[in-house]
Amino acid sequence: MFEIFSSPDAWVALLTLTFLEIILGIDNIVFISIAADKLPEHQQRKATNLGLMLAMVQRILLLLGVSFLVGLKEPFYTITWSWLEVGISWQALILFFGGLFLLYKSTSEIHEKLDEPGQEEQELKGKKITSLSNAIVQIVIIDFIFSIDSILTAVGMTNGIGEHHNDALxxxxxxxVISILIMMLFANPIREFISEHPSMQLLALSFLILIGFMLITEAAHLSHTVIFGQTIGAIPKGYLYFAIAFSLLVEFLNMKLKKKTIKK
Known part of the structure; x- marks a missing residue:
């Protein structure tokens, strides 16, 4: 069952995906904190931890559902035109529309963070929460919205890894699980770190653009798409891992340089 961990690619994918899940979960932590802060002080920690636990369960269930659809590889409809050939399967549809969603989500989030105030956050701040159960309901709804891009990112990062379908799952x-546990232990420090270095979140959203594009090309490749006689190939995931690692290295060096400049 765990033979996948004998592969170096699996460890690289796990570390990279865990990092992205934490960074992409920052907005989730912020919204959970806003909801919990409206409760009495003795209930706030309980609401935060319970909300994140429910978030973990919810994401695992979504992963099971999405992974089942991605596993349906056989085409149920074939398009054969003079310039286009494609076999449409549920796997291809999930990856294609998932890629489009990530492209839309990441670009809109970048636009909002650069040009607009967080309207959803302001709306949530204005809502009164009278009980722990009401807070948990709001947290679960919020997490479901934020889970979609997280799940699609996970699928894009691990699709095709391992010999068996369950390896990626x-x-x-x-x-x-690791990312949620880390967020439960270090929710406040993580939020403070991202507040001090907002470029890290923008970097993660930029990674989503790469992953979204990769999902679309992967869908075309798995559908055996031929456009104007040209077959669309798969993008090796090593390129994605290298781009993410290189970008993070540059960002950490930039952060270190800023600290030195401030000290001087």
């Missing part, structure tokens, strides 16, 4: 579930 195991990696995704482990990454989600």
């Amino acid at each position: 195991i990696l995704m579930i482990i990454a989600v």
Whole structure:
């Protein structure tokens, strides 16, 4: 069952995915904190931890559902035109529309963070929460909205890894569990770190653009798409891992340089 961990690619995918899940979960932590802050002080920690636990369960269930659809590889409809050939399967549809969603989500989030105030956050701040159960309901709804891009990111990062379909699912579930546990332990420090370095969140959203594009090309490749006689190939995930690692290295060096400049 865990033979996948004998592969170096699996460990790289797990570490990268866990990091992205944490960074992409920052907005989730912020909204959960806003909801919990409206409760009496003795209930706030309980609401935060319970909300994140429910978030973990919810994401695992979503992973199981999405992974089942991604596993349906056989085409149920074939398009054969003079310039286009494609076999449409549920796997291809999930990856294609998931890629489009990530492109839309990431670009809109970047636009909002650069040009507009957080309207959803302001709306939530204005809502009164009278009980722990009401707070949990709001947290679960909020997490469901934020889970979609997280799940699609996980699928994009692990699709095709391992010899068996369940190999990728195991990696995704482990990454989600680790990221949620880390957020439960270090929710406030993580939020403060991102507040001090907002470029990290923009960097993660930029990674989503790469992953979204990769999902679309992967869908075309798995559908055996031929456009004007040209077959669309798969993008090796090593390129994605290298781009993410290189970008993070540059960002950490930039952060270190800023600290030195401030000290001087």
